[in-house]
């Protein structure tokens with residue numbers, strides 16, 4: 001798969017986590033193709049620094065910053081509203097922000113942080129922006145997830161959706177990333193015929209700050225793997241920009257641009273159940 005890009009010059013693409021790692025790599029790749037990127041993160045200074053880096057690397061200085069704390073539903077809703085006031089179109093939403101936490105902590109809104117930041121935030125943001133995505137069709141929601149080898153054998157733990165019982169940071173992260181994939185396939189089913197596609201992908205190993213809060217032994221391992229990790233994210237750029245995936249929806253891709261079947265995603269009950277739980281936790285119901 002190596003075809004032409006759809007016309008994305010001046011198209012508006014919102015990227016969560018655009019200040020670092022996967023999100024920044026995708027933002028930079030899309031800016032290079034001429035897209036008007038908007039990067040969402042919680043720290044304006046880091047956001048502006050990332051925009052300067054991207055402009056310097058790509059020659060595209062049209063990028064803008066949107067502030068939101070992904071751990072807080074209230075903040076995401078405000079950011080969604082602010083986005084809709086400022087932009088009259090959204091050609092792609094890239095859900096790439098995320099974090100790993102090694103200690104259990106609930107957000108002030110009472111949701112386990114890993115689940116809130118990595119998954120529930122993106123459920124809410126996507127729903128907040130759905131009308132704009134539909135008006136801007138053909139458009140796409142592209143969501144970063146974990147490695148296919150883990151997803152293929154994973155099962156979603158509905159008895160402990162937020163993984164608060166016997167908390168482990170890595171298990172909670174895996175469940176939140178799995179939720180993103182289930183969310184993608186359910187979103188695709190719900191958006192059939194609207195011109196909005198939903199795709200999930202594994203970015204491969206990308207240089208990142210993800211383990212800055214990890215215990216020292218993990219940081220040491222992380223430093224080593226960061227050295228061999230990539231700075232760009234070809235698959236993320238491809239899914240946002242390539243013409244040949246225009247008619248594809250509800251699919252999961254690996255970093256080699258291969259579509260990987262995840263058997264659990266065919267189970268519509270799982271998708272519906274996660275959607276119901278997410279609606280209950282966020283109070284949102286748009287599709």
Ligand SMILES: NC(=O)c1ccc[n+]([C@@H]2O[C@H](COP(=O)([O-])OP(=O)(O)OC[C@H]3O[C@@H](n4cnc5c(N)ncnc54)[C@H](OP(=O)(O)O)[C@@H]3O)[C@@H](O)[C@H]2O)c1
Nearest residue numbers: 017019020021022041042069070097098205206208209210
């Ligand atoms: N790197 C990889 O190889 C890899 C592979 C597979 C999956 N992933 C997944 O990709 C996601 C991003 O990882 P990464 O490697 O890009 O990490 P990263 O380098 O640490 O970047 C995380 C991004 O998310 C933003 N973010 C974190 N917490 C936030 C919050 N509460 N509110 C708003 N923004 C927040 C950060 O923005 P701030 O400027 O606000 O900190 C930053 O832009 C994670 O879910 C990770 O599990 C990564």
